[in-house]
Amino acid sequence: MTEKFDAIIIGTGQAGPSLAQRMTQEGMKTAIIERKLFGGTCVNVGCIPTKALVASARAAHMARRGGDFGVVIEGQINVDMKQVKARKDAIVKQSNNGVTNWLKTMENLTVFEGHGRLESAKSVRVNGDLLEAEKIVFNVGGRASVPNMPGIDEVDYLTNTSMMEVDFLPEHLIIIGGSYIGLEFAQMYRRFGSRVTVVEMAPKLIGREDDEVSVAVREILENDGIDIRLNANCIGLAQGDGQVAVTASCEPGIEDIVGSHVLLAVGRKPNTDDLGLETAGVETDARGYIVVDDELRTNLPGIWAMGDVNGRGAFTHTSYNDYEVLAANMFDNDPRRVSDRITTYGLFIDPPLGRVGMTETQVRESGRKALVGKMMMARVGRARERSETQGFMKVLIEAETSKILGATILGIGGDEAIHSLLDVMYADAPYTAIQRAVHIHPTVSELIPTMLSDLKPLN
DSSP states (O other): OEEEOSEEEEOOSSSHHHHHHHHHHTTOOEEEEESSOTTHHHHHTSHHHHHHHHHHHHHHHHHHTGGGGTOOOOSOOOOOHHHHHHHHHHHHHHHHHHHHHHHHTOTTEEEEESOOEEEETTEEEETTEEEEOSEEEEOOOEEEOOOOOTTGGGSOOBOTTGGGGOOSOOSEEEEEOOSHHHHHHHHHHHHHTOEEEEEOSSSSSSTTSOHHHHHHHHHHHHHTTOEEEOOOOSOEEEEETTEEEEEOOOSTTOOOEEESEEEEOSOEEESOTTSOHHHHTOOBOTTSOBOOOTTSBOSSTTEEEOGGGGSSOOSHHHHHHHHHHHHHHHHSOOOOOGGGSOOEEEEOSSSOEEEEEOOHHHHHHHTOOEEEEEEEGGGOHHHHHTTOOOOEEEEEEETTTOBEEEEEEESTTHHHHHHHHHHHHHTTOBTHHHHTOOOOSSSSTTHHHHHHTSOEEOO
16 A cells, blocks of 8 residues: 655654654644654653663662761661562653654654665655655664674673663672763662673773863762773673673783673664665764765755664654754744754763753864853852852853853763753853843852853863
8 A cells, every 4th residue: 555645754753753743733734753662762762761760769869878977777777679660660750652652643743663765865665554645754763782792692681771770789790881871870780789890991981071170980889889891992791690790801810800791882883784774775984874964864865864773863852852943944934054053961870960062172173262260069058058068160261252052061960951051052142141130059060150251271
């Protein structure tokens, strides 16, 4: 059977459902295809469930710290992992059901559950049906990358997806990968009660960050009792006697790391393997991402790609912004561009990292003359009141224009306070716009103007 539509959306991640709503509101007969879980990575196995687990882990951590605040808890603090998982599952179910019901009751939208593949630049095959449309949009996301390392086919390993089914406490969790996903799981499972070892090939954690950020994050995790193994330049795996052995170095005399479970957190890859892209002639890059321009158009007229699959952002917030960019250009005669957005993201360990704009390394490489302000979180009243004084705040200013180039807040509330700097950057205003603002006391944000009042040349 062949059915004609005005538009076909493949995938129901962060961007797809919102675009479907906008298209149907514009009077377009629209089809949306989902092969597995409505809502995509964020709703089902990404930010929503992991942050629910982070919240449970923090509750356990604060219970153990009760004595620091004069709160005496008698007996041992135990974590019921089945209940932790049940709480997480309930939160995920609510979000998943919300997206599913939204789409299935949307007027002028037809939902297909199955795997969609291009048969041409204007047609998609799903469940034996052929759908045709002048506009086709990919929103298929990505998945955990599984590297071809020695022994990988001989061991049982976990990824961020399969970790969502864990309802027990691993005795010793070995995490391969010292970046954002791996570090969040490392801290949460250490706080649940597991022994945790992080194995990272690079000489530092979260390699895209400045050295001082990486060092501070390492100290935070080691203070929680997490073992960190850097410069693991020869990783291999082996299974035996119910344990997993991880080789971290080929140098003689260095013992393997032996644990009960291993989690692979070494990056993501796009879900472009089986979409019929080659058949239609849609261009992909060397890593498999769909190549798009600044308005998310592929090399073929009438085909776009949004979200993680286009390699232009790897976050829920960038995926949603992709929808906004595409809709603005398609319907509003508003020439928005992907390159208009400012890089911003968080690392949701505790305390969290909020990042915006350029790092100090990038500023130096650009050759700009810059000013820098820095403040340790120990000076922040909110941090002292909560007895959470780890971390620092830092901002980089272009000397010539007084514009904010980038900022880092690693500390309590850093993932929220960073937005006050981000908004000034979007306003294209000088740093004095926030430096002269009066903020509420006692908060984290109130010390940002103070930090901006003590800038020094970046030598």
